[in-house]
Amino acid sequence: MTSEFKLAPSILSADFSDLKTALNQCEEGGAHWVHVDVMDNQFVPNLTIGPPVVKSIRPKTEKFIDVHMMVIEPEKLVEPFARAGADNITFHIEAAGDPDSVIDLIKSCGCKAGVSIKPKTPLQDIIPILDKVDVVLVMSVDPGFGGQGFLPGSSEKVSKIKKLLADNSLNRVLIEVDGGIKLHNAKEVIEAGANVLVAGSEVFNSDDPVQTIKDFYQLSITKDK
Ligand code: DX5
Numbered sequence: 001m002t003s004e005f006k007l008a009p010s011i012l013s014a015d016f017s018d019l020k021t022a023l024n025q026c027e028e029g030g031a032h033w034v035h036v037d038v039m040d041n042q043f044v045p046n047l048t049i050g051p052p053v054v055k056s057i058r059p060k061t062e063k064f065i066d067v068h069m070m071v072i073e074p075e076k077l078v079e080p081f082a083r084a085g086a087d088n089i090t091f092h093i094e095a096a097g098d099p100d101s102v103i104d105l106i107k108s109c110g111c112k113a114g115v116s117i118k119p120k121t122p123l124q125d126i127i128p129i130l131d132k133v134d135v136v137l138v139m140s141v142d143p144g145f146g147g148q149g150f151l152p153g154s155s156e157k158v159s160k161i162k163k164l165l166a167d168n169s170l171n172r173v174l175i176e177v178d179g180g181i182k183l184h185n186a187k188e189v190i191e192a193g194a195n196v197l198v199a200g201s202e203v204f205n206s207d208d209p210v211q212t213i214k215d216f217y218q219l220s221i222t223k224d225k
């Protein structure tokens, strides 16, 4: 079994007055992606980052910018985030009236398309669009805030999605897991089939974010032995 995965540090837990430092830490630690949590105070009870912030960070990093939209009416924000420089745009299945058209819109803007699913949403809800997306983002906390605990059952959900993708010859679709990912539970999630791990508080609330990012990647090496 391969243990290759990408780490996507979430800048939600970084110092918003000094995002350049957070981006440099992602670079130095060797993170593959930078995860941007967009919250609209409607789909979730929090308000965070909009397209202008993505536009500001775009020239400061060559990392893959992964925009996670926790918003109602996602179709209204696709083009602004694409223009700002997003590489991937993920919307929530619970927020989309017409998921197919959201995916088409994201792709027409030249971005990768992701769909996210909240912990209590049945897997069946994403099955009809699995063949159209590039990423399935499995929420392992209720979306809205960083620093929450990883919900039990999330790894099982990842395993089920992995099987579903394999059964349908969709192994190209990445499984990303978001919420409560720590160094101590990352291995479990990777073994369940995750390709991308989002980590916010574990990275940016640590004393040494660069070393913490490196420690995540070290986990995969240890596992191979
Ligand atoms: C939660 C966000 C997450 C969050 C993860 O709604 O989608 O991306 O930043 O933070 P941690 O890793 O602290 O749970």
Ligand code: ZN
Binding pocket: 010, 035, 036, 037, 068, 178, 198
């Ligand atoms: Zn997120």
